[in-house]
Amino acid sequence: MQNKFTSRSKHLDFIILDLICIEVSYWLAYYIRLGRLVNSTPGEYTMMNIMVILIHLSIMFISEGYSGILMRNAIQELKKVVIHNAEMFAVILFILFFAKQSSVYSRILFALFVVIDTITMYIVRLVRKKVLYSNEDKERGKGQMLIVTNHAHAQSLVKGLAESGYRNYLIHGIVILDKDMTGQKIDGIDVVADAGGMYEYVKSNIIDEIFLEYDGEGVAEITKRFLAMGVVVHVSINNILPGTPNAAVENISHYTVITTSINIMSFKQKVIKRLMDIGVSIIGMAITAILFVIFAPIIFIQSPGPIFFKQERVGKNGRRFKIYKFRSMYMDAEERKKELMAQNKMSGLMFKMDDDPRVTPIGRFMRKTSIDEFPQFINIFKGDMSLVGTRPPTVDEYNQYDQHHKSRLAMKPGLTGMWQVSGRSEITDFEEVVRLDNEYIMNFSISLDIKILIKTVFTVLKRKGSV
Structure with missing residues (x-):
């Protein structure tokens, strides 16, 4: 059922x-x-x-x-x-x-x-x-599903999953566990990896769900590894697994599976969270317009160029999007970053330093008061981000991720989150950031979001933990 x-x-x-x-x-x-x-x-x-x-x-x-x-x-x-x-x-x-x-x-x-x-x-x-x-072939709004199976089951599995008249998923590719068939096609679907390369492939590509049908050993370990990367796993009913969190029985096409994930949001939670995002982002965009009138001339005078800073970031399960901020740095900031890497105070895949010389005078004030973050309400309204989530990494940071780091992208990135209200200036270990992000994802609730939002307001008012 x-x-x-x-x-x-x-x-x-x-x-x-x-x-x-x-x-x-x-x-x-x-x-x-x-x-x-x-x-x-x-x-x-x-x-x-x-x-x-x-x-x-x-x-x-x-x-x-x-x-x-x-x-x-x-x-x-x-x-x-x-x-x-x-x-x-x-x-x-x-x-x-x-x-x-x-x-x-x-x-x-x-x-x-x-x-x-x-x-x-x-x-x-x-x-x-x-x-x-x-419109079954339109990709917008559909999840990317990776089939993981052995070569004997692959063809029938692809046909079975493709038979459904309407699907909320797209078959991204196939992983063959018992044979190296990488580069070949099965019923028009690419075989993208074997058992040795499948985790790295999922880390490097947009994969929302794994459909696992395998009668060999190691199903529990495979599921555990994918869960650690924050990917939803559907396990064929023939493979009953111990220790699968948030397990639910579902029907996918003609197959009955056990679905497990580090977090499964209920319908009510999804609706409430999205309504909160839309409502608050509308107010936030109105405030952004007022702030633009006040700060745009100052930003331009101190550093001629665009008022808004746009940068490609990585969102849920590896999706790319443009993040918006008020520009707080000089125009050559990205080029100068390489020269300053030796002064990076973060241990891991993030960059942060005290008294960053790339930041303009008005930029320091905007960062201290978090005013530079307000244009992100546009991202929230569009659905790229949420009010509460995990901070979206840059493409360079994401490309250096280990497999377990991808778990922090299992939910939409947020304007604020567990890391920010836990004292972001004091936390310098990226693994601690990942731990806090995973703690939020695994324990998600609407009440937790509200608590984080309230703590964020007090954090900003106290100017504590700002970048």
Whole structure:
């Protein structure tokens, strides 16, 4: 059985469309039955509209109506929609009877609503699935999956995973564990590594998920190594593993797997975290506009050139994006960095030094007050970053990572995080940074994000731990 939270998070589009169908059907039924426009609606029916939405959401959260929705045919979908609307109608009648309000509301209206909603929801779901099937080859929003198996299973596995009409993953490549077939193709998919090179390949490429089907020894060790790199691992149900964290049983195409990861966010957590990001980033961008008016002339006078600093950084699981900051350094800062490497106070793959001569006078003030960070709210709004996460490395730093360092990229990078509020000026060991980042990822919760945000505010106000 597919994990409920995972199912709902994958099908947010259907959830939103169903809510729209319910609203349209409710007010259409109201107009047909009572012959009034929506803006003349009595308060009782407005309140009942809210009740209908809550009933729908309650049924959605306790049932598995969205589980396997993309695999259902037209008849199966009709059955699901009819059952869902019948359950809503039954709950509505029960509430009216229990509250002794059946004489206040038109029961014919609610029966009409259920009929209209059944038809509307069914048609909209079929249309949505047709659109998804027609766009199944588009890459945007899909995870990169690497198949890890032996040569005997590889061809059937590729065919099986590719048979699904709609997938939320793209098959990135194949690793053959028992034979060196690197450079060859299996059903059009590249064999990208063998057992000896697969960890280095995952470290150096964008890989979100591993599909592991292997009947040889070492499955537990392979899973452990990939988990240490922060990659989601789907293990075929035939390979039952001990000690897999956050394990959940899922269906991927026609295969039943055990999915394990260093952290699995629930649907509710994903929605809340993203809503927090969007809401705060809108406010942050407004403040950024005000700061631009104040600081842009000073930045340009002290060092003529662009006001914003743009640099390619590495995000979740190796994705590249442009990070934005107010420029706090002279224009030749990157060229001068090589000359200053001997004064790097960090032990490991980060650069930091006291009294960096590349920083402009106004840049020192902006860094001390973290004003230079405000343009990153643009990255947060775009979805490249989150409010709370791990700091995104530069491409040069990322290219020097050991395999276990990639685990800190298992979540979106953040404007602030565990490392920053733990005294970033005092921490000089990169391995300690990785440890703190992994601690955040493994213990993620919305309450932890809020605590980190509050600590960040106090850290900035005290000007403690600034770069």
